[in-house]
Amino acid sequence: MVDVNSQFFAILTNVGMAKQANADALGVPWKITDMGVGDASGTDPIPSAIQTHLINEWRRRPLNQLKVDPANAAVIIAEQVIPADEGGKWIREIALYDADGDMVAVANCAPSFKPLLSQGSGRTQVVRMNFIVNNSGNITLKIDPAVVLATREYVDLRIIEELYKLDSKQSVRAATTANIALAGLQALDTVVLVAGDRVLVKNQNVAKDNGLYIAAAGVWTRAPDADISAEVTSALMVSVEQGATLADTRWQLVTDGVIVLGTTALTFQDVTQGYAPINSPALLGTPSAPTAPAGTNTTQIASTAFVEAVRVALVAADAQKAPLASPVLTGIPIANTAAPGTNTGQLATTAFVAAAGALKANLASPALTGLPTAPTPDTGVRGTAIATMQKFADEFVGLISANGYQKFPTGLIIQWGAGSVPANGGTTVYFPITFPNAGLNVVVSDQASSQGSVEPMGAQIIGGSAFQAWYKTAAAGTFYWTAIGY
Incomplete structure (x- = not known):
């Protein structure tokens, strides 16, 4: 008989321990699927690792939830919901079964009678089993959503989890403008923080510490909707409510790729006014850009200051040059001699012309040296054009x-x-x-x-x-x- 000295506990069966060891060794999933309950034929059962079935099982259905205890990673919580229209029996023993139908865990519990609606006291009953494992990493839940009930708590938590994964986040009261200590109540952008304020931290010297935080008198914690990697993804968006410089601004996380919170550097960009299309930006107001150093020759935007500096330099240089249309050169002007074969607008010196003439073979009997090249005539063309090696290769393909x-x-x-x-x-x-x-x-x-x-x-x-x-x-x-x- 159950009394104050009775002990209730859950254990893995020998079969369960063997299957967990195999899953850990091979790194393969171990799928726990069903929970069974029984009345132990009216006895007070004591769980045994050698059990392969309950003493008197009267119900077995798929689990509605299997999760790791948030407070202890070595504890697995299995849950099943018994609807109001099932019962009429006692619950004294509980078992878990895997996808192979083997009983892998067994527990006893304080006797609980599950009434039927016809008895005038029907209720939906939640049965939970907590059991300890060596490694919860390979344990998975396999369920059929069409036949499993869920508790209100489970549904509420799932809704919150999915909402927290959305890129559009709840607004923050203030945002940083420089590196700060992530602790204590302080003033940011003239906003005096109080405990519980949401804050966008975006200017830390170590960028992996950026993100959404909750202000506190002690050490700050990350906001619950941005405290795990799944909730912090590229294109995350948040608005700032107050601040001397950042009030009513919107910020977007522009860090691309897979983000590991606390490891990946997070970069936020002000997108309050949106973006101009990169192909044809229509800029408003008086947009500005950094002025490139003199002599820069890249695709960097040229500011008006850069253009004016170039104009002034050109005017000064033009004073020492002949007019382009009809230059009148005096004395014996010289120029750099171009490399043989050059065919550009560069000045041709007398040395270039003489060298070019010396390199030509006589037209009547040219003695070509090296590896001279010529245009390759089209396939099938007949005539007096030079037949190149490529011509022969094209004509005699095989x-x-x-x-x-x-x-x-x-x-x-x-x-x-x-x-x-x-x-x-x-x-x-x-x-x-x-x-x-x-x-x-x-x-x-x-x-x-x-x-x-x-x-x-x-x-x-x-x-x-x-x-x-x-x-x-x-x-x-x-x-x-x-x-x-x-």
Whole structure:
């Protein structure tokens, strides 16, 4: 009989301990799916690791929740909801089953009678089992949402969890403008904080500490809607309510990729006025940009100050130059001699001209040296143009293999190969490439190993892509073929 000395506890069965050890060793999921309850046939049960079933189980249904205890990572909490229209029995023993149907955990509990509605005292009853494991990392819940009930607490928590994952966050009272100590009640942007104020921290020297916080007299904690990685994702958006400089501004998290809170550097950008399209920005007011150093030659925006400095320098330099339209040079002007072969607007000195003439071969009988190049005429072109190596390569394209082909400048194509044909039958053989215009002829010959073993064969071209071959003998054989076309 249950009294003040009775002990109630939950343990893994021997089967459960073995399965958890296997899951931990192999790193594979261990799916706990169902919970069973029983009345122990009226006895006071004591859980045993050797149990494989309850003493008298009267109900087994899928779990509605399986989670790690937030206060103790070694404790697993399993939960099942028994609806009001089931019962009429006592609950003295509880068991958990995995996806294989094996009982992996067992517990006893203080006797509880689950009445039926017809008894005038029906109720929905939640049954929970807490049990200790070595490692909760590989334990998963496998449920059918269509047949499982959920407690109001479970639903409320799930709704909050999903809301906290949204990118649009609850506004903050103030935001930082410089690095701060994340502790104590202080003034930010002229706003004197009180305990519980939400704060956007965005200017920490160590950017991984940026984020949304709750102000406190002691150490600040991250806001509950931004205190885990799943709740802090790229494009997170938050508005600032008060502040001398940041009131009514909106800030977006522009850190891309997977974010690990407390490790990844977080960068927030002011998007109060939105963005101008990058392809055709329509800027308003008087936009400004940093002035690049003199001589900068990049895609950086040129400010009016940069342009004016360039103009002044050009005016000063022009005073020492001849007019571009009709320069009147005096004395013996000199210039840098361009490299041989240069073909630009650079001045050609007398030395450049003399060197260029010395490099030319006589027109009548040029003796070319090195590796001279020339334009490659189009394939099929006939004339007196220089025939380059590429020209020959293009005109004589081929494939040298057991089944290959060779093209010629005239358009003629020769193809060859081997095939097999069944006894007293025919086969279709496809050319390595299709004749662009037509196949003219194909010759086939039987493969012979000795005199007198040659068999009669015939063949017929089918269009430009294939031919048919026939074999008149009682055994299958191998043959060779050669085709001509253009």
